[in-house]
Amino acid sequence: MKNLxxxxxxxxxxxxxxxxxxxxVAGSTTDISTPANPNSFTLNPNQxxxxxxxxxxxxxxxxxxxxxxxxxxxxxxxxxxxxxxxxVLQTIAPSSSLxxxxxxxxxxxxxxxxxxxxxxxxxxxxxxxxxxxxxxxxANFNDPMMDHMAIVQNGDTRGTRGFPLLAxxxxxxxxxxxxxxxxxxxxMITWDHINxxxxxxxDGSRRITYTNNIVNTVFGGNPNIFWGITSATGTRRNLxxxxxxxxxxxxxxxxxxxxxxxKKGSENQALLTWSTATESxxxxxxxxxxxxxxxxxxxxRVDKLGSGNSTSTLxxxxxxxxxxxxxxxxxxxxxxxxxxxxxxxxxxxxxxxxMNSLAINLYPVPASTSLNVDVISAETETASVQVFxxxxxxxxxLNQEVSQxxxxxxxxxxxxxxxxYLLKLYSPASNDFQTKQFIKN
Numbered sequence: 170m171k172n173l174x175x176x177x178x179x180x181x182x183x184x185x186x187x188x189x190x191x192x193x194v195a196g197s198t199t200d201i202s203t204p205a206n207p208n209s210f211t212l213n214p215n216q217x218x219x220x221x222x223x224x225x226x227x228x229x230x231x232x233x234x235x236x237x238x239x240x241x242x243x244x245x246x247x248x249x250x251x252x253x254x255x256x257v258l259q260t261i262a263p264s265s266s267l268x269x270x271x272x273x274x275x276x277x278x279x280x281x282x283x284x285x286x287x288x289x290x291x292x293x294x295x296x297x298x299x300x301x302x303x304x305x306x307x308a309n310f311n312d313p314m315m316d317h318m319a320i321v322q323n324g325d326t327r328g329t330r331g332f333p334l335l336a337x338x339x340x341x342x343x344x345x346x347x348x349x350x351x352x353x354x355x356x357m358i359t360w361d362h363i364n365x366x367x368x369x370x371x372d373g374s375r376r377i378t379y380t381n382n383i384v385n386t387v388f389g390g391n392p393n394i395f396w397g398i399t400s401a402t403g404t405r406r407n408l409x410x411x412x413x414x415x416x417x418x419x420x421x422x423x424x425x426x427x428x429x430x431x432k433k434g435s436e437n438q439a440l441l442t443w444s445t446a447t448e449s450x451x452x453x454x455x456x457x458x459x460x461x462x463x464x465x466x467x468x469x470r471v472d473k474l475g476s477g478n479s480t481s482t483l484x485x486x487x488x489x490x491x492x493x494x495x496x497x498x499x500x501x502x503x504x505x506x507x508x509x510x511x512x513x514x515x516x517x518x519x520x521x522x523x524m525n526s527l528a529i530n531l532y533p534v535p536a537s538t539s540l541n542v543d544v545i546s547a548e549t550e551t552a553s554v555q556v557f558x559x560x561x562x563x564x565x566x567l568n569q570e571v572s573q574x575x576x577x578x579x580x581x582x583x584x585x586x587x588x589x590y591l592l593k594l595y596s597p598a599s600n601d602f603q604t605k606q607f608i609k610n
Contacts, residue, residue, distance in 0.1 A: 192414075193263035196276070197221035198400075201410070208240075208414035212254060212276075212400035215245070215408040220271045224263030224397035225416065228509075231258075231384050232392040235362045235419040237535070237608065239355065239589060240398070244306050244316075245407025246351035251307035254400040254409055255321075256358055256369075259299035260388060263395055269296055269324060272403025273309045277301050278324030297323045300387045302358060302369050302377070304341060306349050307405060313338050315346035318369065320379055322387055335387075336379045343374040349407060355559065415589070417535055417608060424448050424503045424511070427482060431499050431516045439489040439518050443501055444482055451477040455502040456487045457512075465500060477506065492520050496528045496545050517545045519574050527601045529594050535608040538583040544571045546596060553595040556580070558588060569594075585609045 194200055197213045198221030213219040229236060242254065255277040261267055269277040277296050301321045308314045309327075320336035321328070328334040342348050357370040369377040384392045400409040427446040434440040441456055451473045457465040474483045489497070497520065501513040514532040528545040544552070549572050556565035564585065569578055580592075587609055595602040 191226045193224045193226055193265060193267075195222040195224065195263075195265050196268040198223050206412050209412040210398075210410065210414075212398065212409045212411060213402055215406055217402055217404060217406050218271050219406075220268050220274075220276045220399075220401040222257075222268045222276050222397050222399040223411075223414075224267060224395055226263055226395075227418075228262075228393050228395055229418065230392045231360065231362060231388075231394060233362065235360055236396075236416060237357065237359045237419075237610075238396070238414070238416045239357045239608075240414040241353045241412040242304065242356050243353050243408070243410045243412070244304065245349045245409060247405075247407050248347050248349050249405060250349055250402075250407030251405030252401050252403055252407075253303060253305040253307060253316075254398060254411075255304065256302040256356070257296060257299055257397050257399055258301070258383075258387075258394045259296045259397075260391060260394055261296065263397065267296075267397075269399060269401075271401045273305075273307065273326060274324065274401060275303060275305065275326065276399030276401040278303075278321065278326040298388050299323055300335065300367075300383055301399075302367075304356075304371075305338075306341075306407070313340070316341045316348045318371065318376060320367070320377060335381070336377050339376055341371055341376065343372065343376070353412065413606075415606070415608070424451050424505075426501070426503075426513055429501060429513050429516065431518045433518070433520075434488065436490075437492065437520050439492040439497060439499065439520075440486070441489065441499060441501075442484070442486045443513070444484045445479070446482060448473070448477060448479040448483065450505045450507070451479075452504050452506045454485060455504065456489065457500050457502050458489060458493070459498040459500075459515075460493055460496075465498075465502075467502075468499075492518060494520055496520070498528075498530065517543050517575060519545050527594075527596045527599055527603055529592075529603045529605055531592060531605050531607045535610040536582045537610060538581065540580045540582050540592075540607060541577055542569075542580065542592070542594070543575065543577050544594065545575055546571045546573060546598075548596075548598040549573045550596065550598045553597070554580070555593045555595075556585075557591045557593070559590070564590065571596075582609050 197219040199211045202209045210223045213221045253275045255275045257277045306316045317338040318341045319334050319338040322332040325332035354372045359368045365382045367379045427444045429443040431441045454471040456468040458468045459465040497518045500515045504510040530543040552571050554569045593604045
């Protein structure tokens with residue numbers, strides 16, 4: 170699989186959140202996530218007349234936030250199958266019933282009956298207002314013969330019901346006309362809120378770049394949207410799945426964190442301290458803890474200092490009197506007055522009374538010029554560190570001294586091409602290894 174490339178013309182602001190996300194499945198979609206392949210879903214089974222969707226539960230402000238969303242997609246093995254998938258921006262809160270129509274509507278649009286019979290009740294089932302990147306694998310009326318992609322408004326997949334295609338159809342793959350070939354392909358979708366650019370990469374090649382103030386032209390001035398991925402079959406069928414959905418949001422933070430640390434106190438307590446450089450509309454903080462660095466639960470709430478607006482440094486602290494045995498992961502969740510929230514970087518904490526685990530944490534993600542690696546190790550030793558690109562090619566191989574307990578080292582990433590990478594750290598002492606994915610922008 171080729172590296173995922175991000176156009177250097179996109180200008181991202183400060184990182185808002187790259188934390189674990191939650192999802193709602195609808196229709197025929199099922200969650201097939203595993204520890205090795207998180208955020209993975211069967212959009213629809215290999216059956217006739219199915220429709221499904223998976224929705225991210227975080228509302229995004231398109232005027233304030235950019236995003237980069239990546240996943241691998243499998244569109245089946247039957248070239249004569251159907252029908253395809255859509256990446257959808259729309260304004261309705263996620264629910265288990267939020268799906269569009271079957272067949273060529275691909276789970277987001279107007280069904281065939283809408284074109285043949287405008288009075289059909291299915292015509293009201295398209296997601297409106299919406300903007301969709303369609304990944305169409307079946308040539309219906311008015312469609313190109315090759316598997317193609319386009320940007321569609323308000324579910325009008327043919328651009329003939331009053332909503333012309335925002336970006337015309339192009340061949341989905343840069344060199345292949347058929348992607349129903351039993352292979353996975355990488356998808357990357359980016360939104361640059363500063364320059365109002367929506368870009369779509371497929372299998373590492375830029376296929377569509379669309380510039381428009383979609384908040385005004387598509388969503389009537391409402392910047393608050395949800396995003397999801399849909400699919401459907403009709404009288405033709407294919408298994409359609411997505412794997413390893415990764416999302417990073419970028420934009421102005423309501424709170425600018427200046428520092429965040431965790432250290433061991435008496436009786437193996439975890440002592441957390443953090444400070445803010447600026448605060449705007451801050452409501453409160455929540456200390457969150459995890460056993461695996463992915464699924465977090467609340468430990469305690471810490472109220473804001475002062476009015477919630479500040480341009481001077483404010484210091485906060487909290488204690489977890491009963492950290493997990495072995496390794497705990499901590500982060501700070503900041504909630505503002507309108508309910509929106511952001512999360513800090515994740516820090517690892519070793520409860521040394523029972524410290525026999527190897528653990529790593531990477532930040533900042535996305536990385537620009539350098540990547541910090543937090544390590545929890547049972548012994549002081551020389552660890553092996555390797556970085557691979559998404560094709561499995563070894564990019565970096567080095568030995569790194571790590572200390573017993575917690576330590577941190579940095580890797581220069583300035584020379585790495587923009588894309589997604591996998592870092593693997595191997596401990597000879599414990600004969601164990603840990604891997605984590607990171608993004609270079």
